[in-house]
Amino acid sequence: MEITRRAFIKAAAANSAVAAAAALFPGISFGAWKTLDQSLGRIEWKKTPCRFCGTGCGLLVGVSGDRAVAVKGDPNCSVNKGLCCVKGYHSVQILYGQDRIKEAMVRKNGKLVEVPVQEALDLVAQKMKETINDHGKDAVAIYGSGQWSIPDGYAASKLFKGCIGTNNVEANARLCMASAVTGFLTSFGLDEPMGCYDDMDHADVFVTWGNNMAEMHPVLFSRMLANRQSKNHVQIIDFATRTTRTSQAADKSILFRPQTDLAVANAICYEIIRNKWVNWDFVKKHVSFHKGKTNIGYGTEDHFKFQDKAETVDFEEYQAFLEDYTPEKVEKLSGVSAQDIKYLAALYGDPDKKVTSFWCMGMNQHTRGTWINNLVYNIHLLVGKISSPGNSPFSLTGQPSACGTVREVGTLTHKLPHGVVMKEGARKMAAEIWQVPVENIDPKPTYHTVEMFRALDRGDIRFMWVQVTNPMVTMPNLRRYRDGAKKDGRFMVVSEIYPTPTSDVADVVLPSALWVEREGFFGNSERRTQHNEQIIPTPGNTMCNTWQLIEVARRMGFEKQFPWSRETYIEDIWNEYIRFHDNPKHRMAPYNELKARSGIQW
Ligand code: SF4
Structure with a gap:
């Protein structure tokens, strides 16, 4: 050659x-x-x-x-x-990879054997129909992830919530981003960060809260370092439970005992008020004070529920509450010196410094994740350092479309592509766009992720379809769910690209196309929607997850709701989906614009 x-x-x-x-x-x-x-x-x-x-x-x-x-x-x-x-x-x-799944497989006599993909899809549709007939619509479920592209999540939501009529749609982002979402909702009434990556070019101070960006978000960390290199005064403060590469690159590393960041955040607020650093102009215009429960228990039991309705208080009550969090008291609890707490408060309180706080799973997978999100927002709100260039409390995401798919399309039991199932207006909008009777959309959420797997173990759920995630590795209390998935009368479908412990428990494995083997959309941490083109052919008999859902939906009799052609279905789905967000707050860009550019923020 x-x-x-x-x-x-x-x-x-x-x-x-x-x-x-x-x-x-x-x-x-x-x-x-x-x-x-x-x-x-x-x-x-x-x-x-x-x-x-x-x-x-x-x-x-x-x-x-x-x-x-x-x-x-x-x-x-x-x-x-x-x-x-x-x-x-x-x-x-x-x-x-050599072990890439390129053919469909069906379990026969205990073993997964290759079958034509159309045969596997027939079986999936048949089992779903049988399960619904025998056990009701809430006996079938789908579980995805923040790696679902937007069309995947949209097709799943439309099929399960709109056509079948069950709210058994969840995603693994429930296990990582739920506290960020509820943090946003409880502090602002609306989900998703108000800041953007450009804040990194404008901030004078960065505080990383339990967030090893140097290794976990290295590109963003490089942008932060570039800002510091170009301006002598820029500082990075790493506030964490352990020393990491981020601490090593930071100007100052402050270590705290696990869980005590809540107390430190309150102590920072205490100091801001004591030193009269409150931005009253901002607070009077934009802030109200509310108090929630301080004992909510722990959600480790089946059917655990709690109610917490925030009670409005005035500033003086809030100030009195913070009396318990003097830097000296919190030093004993957290191991962070009173001097360092005052130092952090002075950075946030300095009216001439723009401050960006970054966090990710350290805060969002905290045992009190919603609260620590709320408390860091409290700091930024007290000093008015929010939603202006360089001033941003910023919750980063770990998965490529945790924002774009799980949060915006709403692939969670309570959500619809616009609004929540509990709201009649949101159900009516979905029914009209999806062309289904409004009665089809159940106004009651069913199970959050952990409860969904418990329901599978109990037998309340009999059929589960898993796409783009590996719950038989990532779920807590795993043995129960692995055993549950293998019980008699359960049927597991897994759409995958490689063998995993989840495909090991599957009755049907559907071979998926990945990333540049298919067209799709993702939504990143800064509200940026990005189009990805199919660049190379799909290998073997792999199939885009969205198309798998369409094939099954049609076999179940929902041709009218899933009428699209193989050539244009991603564009058609996009055009249908953006009707849900056709309002000034959240308008999404047109298909051709997204195709031409490297993402557009809403
Ligand atoms: S998006 Fe990709 S290239 Fe960028 S930081 Fe994440 S893994 Fe790395």
Whole structure:
């Protein structure tokens, strides 16, 4: 075979990157890469969002023939401005693992055996219909994730909530982002961050709350470092329970005992008030004070519920409440010196400093996640450092479309693409757009994620379809749910790209297309919707998750609600979905604009 010097150098670089990656990640198959044709030929670069974390970097994927062979950051994307992290650089390898699932499988005599994908889809639809006939509509459920693209989540919600009439739709973001969502709702009445990544170019002080951005959001952390490098006065304060790479790069690292960040946040507010740093102009215009329960128990039991109706209080009552949180008292509780608490308060309180607070799972997976979200908002609200360039309390997401799909499409039991199932207006809007009778949409939420898996174990749920997540690894109290999924009379469908402990318990495995093998949309942490194009062909008999749902919906008799063609269904779904958000608060960009650009914020 003839090979040019240039092609040889490219191939050698690709192979040495693979060898390095294989050494870094023992156990992952890189074999298919090693057999790459040495002649990569002409590489064409195509834009796509990265779908491997919530940052939402714009990438350029190098394609040679039908194969994605390289990745680099897109310099035209305002999220990452050409940067890319190690996960992004290695992302195309996930497409080519040796054990990639490319065929449908059905369990026969205890073993998963390959079958034509149409046969597997027939079986899924038949089992869903049988389960609904025998046990009622609430005996079927779907469980997805923040890795669902927007059309996947939309099709799932329409099929289950609109057509079948069950609110058994949940996503793993319930386990990570729920406290961010309820934090936003209880503090502001509306979900999702008001800030954006551009705040990083304007802030004078960054406080990372239990948030190792250097390793978990490295591209954003690089933007933060770039700001500090360009301006001498910019400071990064890491406030955490352990020392991390972020602490090492920070100007100051403050460690606290786990759970005591709640008390420290209150102590910061105490100091802000004591030093008369309250921005009264802002507070009078925009802030009201409310008090909730301080003992809500812990939700580890089946059917756990609590009611907490906030009670309005005045500023003086709030101030009196904070008397319990003097820096000296909180020092004993938290291990953070009174001096450091006062230092943090002085940074937030300084009217000449713009402050951005960042957090992610450290706060959102806290045992009191909603409260710590509320308390950090309290700090920003007291000093009026919110919703202006550089001033932002910012909850980052971990998954690529936790915001775009789970929160905006609303793939949670209580949600609809606009509003909640409990509201008649929201049900009417959904029924009209979905072309289903309004009575189909149940006004009562059913199960949150953990309760949904408990219901599977109890037998209240008999059929569960899992897409883009691996609950048989990630659920708490796992043994109960793994055993529950394998009980007689349960039917598990798993849409997957590789074998996992969840596909191990499946009765049907549907082979999924991934990322650049299909078209879709994602929504990142800063309210940016991003279109991703299909760049390479789907391998084997893999199928986009959205199309799997459409195929099953049609087999169940919902052709009218799922009429789209294979060529245009993503565009058609987008055009239908944005009707839910056709209002000045949350209007989404048109399909062609999103296709042309590296994401657009709503
Ligand atoms: S930071 Fe996240 S979105 Fe950006 S390249 Fe890395 S994994 Fe992808």
